[in-house]
Amino acid sequence: MTVAEPIDAPSAPDQGRAVIEIDDVSKVFGDYVAVDHADFTITEGEFFSMLGPSGCGKTTTLRMIAGFETPSSGAIRLEGQDVSRVPPHKRDVNTVFQQYALFPHMSVWDNVAYGPRAKKVAKDEVARRVDELLEVVRLSDFAQRRPSQLSGGQQQRVALARALVNYPKALLLDEPLGALDLKLRQNMQLELKRIQREVGITFIFVTHDQEEALTMSDRIAVMNQGRVEQIGSPREIYDRPATVFVAGFIGQANLWPATVTARQGTTTTIDVAGRTLDVTDDDSGLAVGDAGTFMVRPERMHVELELSDPDRWTVFATVTDAVFQGPVVRYELALPDGAAAVAHVPARRDGLPLPGDTVHASWSDESGVLLAGSPALAPATGNDDAD
Amino acid sequence: MTEPLLAERFVLEEVVHEPLPPEKRRFRSRLLGLWAVLVYAWLFAPIVVVVIFSFNDPAGKFNTAWNEFTLDNWADPFQRQDYTEAFLTSLKVAAVACLVATVFGGLMALATSRYEFRGKGLVNIILVLPLTTREIVMGSSLFTLFFARNASLGFTTVVIAHILFCLSFVALTVQARVRGFDWSLEDAAMDLGSSPWRTFRTVTFPLILPGIAAAGLLSFALSIDDYIITSFVAGDGTTTFPMRIFNANKTELPPQINVLASMILLVTVGLMGIGAWRTLKRNAAAS
Numbered sequence: 001m002t003v004a005e006p007i008d009a010p011s012a013p014d015q016g017r018a019v020i021e022i023d024d025v026s027k028v029f030g031d032y033v034a035v036d037h038a039d040f041t042i043t044e045g046e047f048f049s050m051l052g053p054s055g056c057g058k059t060t061t062l063r064m065i066a067g068f069e070t071p072s073s074g075a076i077r078l079e080g081q082d083v084s085r086v087p088p089h090k091r092d093v094n095t096v097f098q099q100y101a102l103f104p105h106m107s108v109w110d111n112v113a114y115g116p117r118a119k120k121v122a123k124d125e126v127a128r129r130v131d132e133l134l135e136v137v138r139l140s141d142f143a144q145r146r147p148s149q150l151s152g153g154q155q156q157r158v159a160l161a162r163a164l165v166n167y168p169k170a171l172l173l174d175e176p177l178g179a180l181d182l183k184l185r186q187n188m189q190l191e192l193k194r195i196q197r198e199v200g201i202t203f204i205f206v207t208h209d210q211e212e213a214l215t216m217s218d219r220i221a222v223m224n225q226g227r228v229e230q231i232g233s234p235r236e237i238y239d240r241p242a243t244v245f246v247a248g249f250i251g252q253a254n255l256w257p258a259t260v261t262a263r264q265g266t267t268t269t270i271d272v273a274g275r276t277l278d279v280t281d282d283d284s285g286l287a288v289g290d291a292g293t294f295m296v297r298p299e300r301m302h303v304e305l306e307l308s309d310p311d312r313w314t315v316f317a318t319v320t321d322a323v324f325q326g327p328v329v330r331y332e333l334a335l336p337d338g339a340a341a342v343a344h345v346p347a348r349r350d351g352l353p354l355p356g357d358t359v360h361a362s363w364s365d366e367s368g369v370l371l372a373g374s375p376a377l378a379p380a381t382g383n384d385d386a387d
Numbered sequence: 388m389t390e391p392l393l394a395e396r397f398v399l400e401e402v403v404h405e406p407l408p409p410e411k412r413r414f415r416s417r418l419l420g421l422w423a424v425l426v427y428a429w430l431f432a433p434i435v436v437v438v439i440f441s442f443n444d445p446a447g448k449f450n451t452a453w454n455e456f457t458l459d460n461w462a463d464p465f466q467r468q469d470y471t472e473a474f475l476t477s478l479k480v481a482a483v484a485c486l487v488a489t490v491f492g493g494l495m496a497l498a499t500s501r502y503e504f505r506g507k508g509l510v511n512i513i514l515v516l517p518l519t520t521r522e523i524v525m526g527s528s529l530f531t532l533f534f535a536r537n538a539s540l541g542f543t544t545v546v547i548a549h550i551l552f553c554l555s556f557v558a559l560t561v562q563a564r565v566r567g568f569d570w571s572l573e574d575a576a577m578d579l580g581s582s583p584w585r586t587f588r589t590v591t592f593p594l595i596l597p598g599i600a601a602a603g604l605l606s607f608a609l610s611i612d613d614y615i616i617t618s619f620v621a622g623d624g625t626t627t628f629p630m631r632i633f634n635a636n637k638t639e640l641p642p643q644i645n646v647l648a649s650m651i652l653l654v655t656v657g658l659m660g661i662g663a664w665r666t667l668k669r670n671a672a673a674s
Contacts, residue, residue, distance in 0.1 A: 066578055089577040089586075101575035105593050114589075115579035166580060 016043025018080070019170055019202045020065060020093075025074035026226075027060050034060040036226035037074070042170070042204060047196055049205045049213040052223035053249070053379060058206045061223075062172050065204065067091045079169060089118070094163035095172040099179065100155050102147035108158050109134070109143040115166040133161040136195060153184045160195065170202040177212065189215050210250050214238065222246045224379075238297075244371050247295045248378025254301070254341050255375035258294040260286045270294065270370060273315050274337035277368075284370045293371045300367035301343035303331050305353050307360045314362040317341065319355050333361055434652065441645035448639040460642040464650070467643045473631035474647050480542070480627060481610035484549035489603040491550075492557025493595075499558075500565040517555040525552065526619035533620060540622025548620045549613065553606035560605060564598025597662075604658060611651060 020042040027035040035057040042048045050058035063069040064076060067088035076084045083091055094115070103111050112133055116126045134140045137157035147155055156176060163171055173192075177185045193216055196203050207213050213220050214234040221231045222245070230242035241247035248255060261276065262269040268282040272294045279294075286292045307314055320340075321332040328344040329352060335341055341361060345352070353359045407415070440450055444457035465471040499510060517525065529548050530540075538544060572594070576586040592599075614629040621630060632644055 068574060068578075087577070088574070089580050089582055093578075095575070095578045097571050097575055099569070099571065101569065101571040103572060103575075103590055114576065114581070118576070118579055118581035118585060162575075162579065 016046060018042070019044050019046075019078070020204070021075075021077040021080075022061070022065075023075045023077060025061070025064065025071045025076060027057070027064060027069060028072045033226050035064070035071075038223075038228050039074075040221060040228060040231055042202060044202055045200050047193070047203045047205065047216055047218045049207060049217040049220045050223055051207055051210060051213040051220050051249075053208055055225075056223040057226040058208075058221075058223050059174060062095075062174055062204065062206050065170070066093060066095050066172050092166070092169045093172055094166055094168040095174060096156075096159045096163045096176045098174045098176065100147075100159040100176075102155055102158055102162070104147055107144050107146060108139060108150070111147065111158055112162045112165050115162060119166065129165050130161075133165045136164070136198060137161045152180055153188060156180065156188060157191075160192075164195075164199055164201065168201065170204055173203060173205045175207055176205075177207075177209075185212070192216060214250070222249060224249070239367075240369060241295065241371065244293045244295075244373045244375060244377040245379060247293075247369070247371060252298050252342065253378070254296045254298060255378055256294045256335075256339050256341075257375055258292050258370065260288050260290050260292065260370075263288055268370065273335040273339055273341075275313075275315050277313055279368065279370050281366065282370045284372045286370065286372055290372075291374065293373060293375045293377075295369045295371060296341075296363045296367055298330075298342045299328070299344040300363050301331075301341070301345070302360070302362045303333070303343045303345050303353060304360045304362070305351070305357065307362070309362075312362045312364070314360040317359055317361040319353050319357045319359055322353070322355055333359070335361070437645050438649045438652065441642060441649045443642055443645075445640075445642060448641070450640045450642045450645060460646045464643060464646040467641055470628070470631055470641070470643050470647065473626045473628045476542070476625060477611050477628040480545050480549055481607050483546050484553050484610045485603055485607040487546075487550045488553035488557045488606045489599060492554045492602060492606075493561050493599050495554075495558045496561035496565055497591075497595075500562055500568065501570065514555050514558050517552055518559070522552075522613075522615040526616040529616065530619040540620055541625045544620040544622070545617055545625055545627070548616050549610045552613070552616065553609055556609060557602040557606050560602035561595065561598045564595055564601075568595065601662070604655075608655060 018041045022038050022040050025035060025038045026033065038057070038061055050061060052058050060069060064071055067083070067086060071084050075082050078091065078093065103114065106114070109130055112130045113126050116129055121129070131140070134143055137160055139154060139157055139161065142150060142154060147158060150158065159176070177188050180188060189212060192203070205213070205216065217234055219231060219233055220237050222229045222237060224245045230237055230246045237246060238250055241250065244255060247253045256272050258270045258272040260268055260270050266280055268279045268286070270277050270279060284292055303319070315335060317333040317335050319331055320334050323330045324347060327347060329347050331343040331345060333341040333343060343361065441460055442456055442458065443450055443453055444455040444459065446452065446454045495514065499507060533540060533544050572590050573586050576590045577583065581589065612629070614633060617627050618630055621627065626634070628647065
């Protein structure tokens with residue numbers, strides 16, 4: 001595979017102290033490499049997401065942080081201490097499980113009290129903490145109910161309170177919103193964010209839903225086939241994807257084959273869409289003659305009958321389809337070299353091109369990204385949750 | 388097997404034919420009710436007779452014909468020392484066999500459900516085998532085994548034999564209960580700081596307890612009940628309650644047998660009733 005080297009995690013923000021260090025961790029099950037040299041640091045109070053398709057290694061990484069799996073190599077440090085081989089019940093991290101795993105034979109109150117009781121916290125203190133946490137998740141009135149008597153969203157919040165009641169150094173969340181319907185999921189996203197701000201604990205969130213990750217995270221680690229492809233803020237990951245996989249997995253992207261023809265200083269000249277283009281902000285690492293991929297987000301494209309800015313680099317294209325989608329019109333274009341392009345253009349009242357028209361397709365310089373590797377490296381089915 | 392088929396025919400006729408006039412329909416449903424009563428009478432008559440005759444004051448040595456109502460038998464159930472002794476032996480055997488079989492059978496069920504290991508399939512087959520082995524075969528082979536080892540037959544050999552056939556019942560009953568158990572509950576407990584032992588004590592065990600209790604009751608009943616295997620391995624010195632009754636029935640059948648048997652029945656039905664009541668209550672609370 002010729003993916004670009006995963007770019008290093010941005011050095012921890014100055015205000016943040018490292019809570020969890022994943023130091024060159026791999027996990028192998030038989031012949032299967034579940035996690036391949038993951039190496040990053042999660043800082044105090046951060047909302048950190050691990051995002052990727054199923055089987056990308058995100059859950060295995062989470063289970064290693066929790067202590068349910070042991071790294072095959074590398075080390076996991078919790079506040080500087082190597083915990084790679086410490087069993088789960090002796091680690092100061094807690095988990096919200098995918099199916100909640102609430103104890104069905106205990107009341108909500110006893111579920112939440114389970115952690116501090118296991119840690120032999122004094123009785124009054126247990127009561128104080130449980131009441132406080134039930135307050136935080138707004139379930140004080142349900143303390144005496146059994147989990148089976150609660151709705152999915154309420155069960156979710158019990159699981160959250162139960163995991164937070166030990167005041168862990170980090171809270172691990174394994175696709176906790178997966179079982180909820182869309183509306184509830186969106187509410188819970190905001191609720192989770194609120195609770196995280198309220199308690200100030202580091203959240204490590206595992207999800208395959210890119211929208212969820214973009215909405216809640218301070219930083220996201222995008223994973224694929226056991227490797228960390230990129231770590232960055234939602235903005236960085238969306239605007240400046242480091243690999244073709246990331247570009248294709250997050251949001252929608254036009255991914256065109258491109259070839260580097262010249263390099264001069266900070267300017268890289270490429271052949272794309274049957275034309276020559278100068279890229280200034282390039283860190284693809286491609287040498288002259290290398291083939292790569294050029295990415296532009298559909299909503300960064302301009303589709304015009306008359307070019308409004310004559311200085312802009314442009315390519316002639318034919319409109320093959322135009323679909324009104326409310327706020328935007330979705331254009332499908334054929335480029336001169338036969339490649340297809342998708343553009344989302346704000347739906348104005350008039351002056352919009354129609355199918356069959358020849359148009360200027362263009363984008364502003366900073367919205368195109370040159371990437372190493374072929375466009376085929378994008379995830380096969382895309383991630384079109386947003387559509 | 389013929390009873391349910393016949394009962395089905397009544398139901399089918401109602402479905403297939405034109406609606407019958409109400410008086411005829413009423414007649415048929417009464418007939419069906421009567422039929423049901425007869426079936427249950429057939430099933431339970433022997434048990435009812437045992438209980439009724441525990442209140443009989445027999446004329447001779449055989450408590451088989453109704454003579455006179457009395458409470459004397461119940462007032463002094465342990466009057467006949469030989470029967471009482473056999474009864475106590477049965478209880479002791481059952482208690483030890485049930486305890487050992489429940490603990491080890493339960494652990495086996497947990498191991499085979501929770502973990503993947505080499506030879507798991509084989510273990511499962513070995514667990515089922517004793518259930519499909521006829522008692523006469525198991526009894527005689529155990530006898531041969533003990534005899535060959537020069538073991539003195541008695542209380543210990545009876546207990547060993549009972550543990551043997553109870554073990555499979557317990558393991559399979561608990562397995563059925565544990566199937567579908569959400570093991571992530573154990574992960575959750577340990578994640579919250581609970582040691583493996585505390586996790587078992589506070590989460591796993593309480594949740595599988597109904598299955599274990601059912602298995603324990605079942606093995607207790609099986610042990611009290613067994614005659615064939617026991618008679619092979621008991622030797623001369625040890626006599627269980629079923630053996631005592633069988634050995635005596637040529638010469639006498641005192642009413643104390645009925646009293647002691649009724650007591651076993653009472654306790655069993657009582658425990659089952661409590662179980663059913665708790666299940667009902669839980670279902671009512673959950674809905």
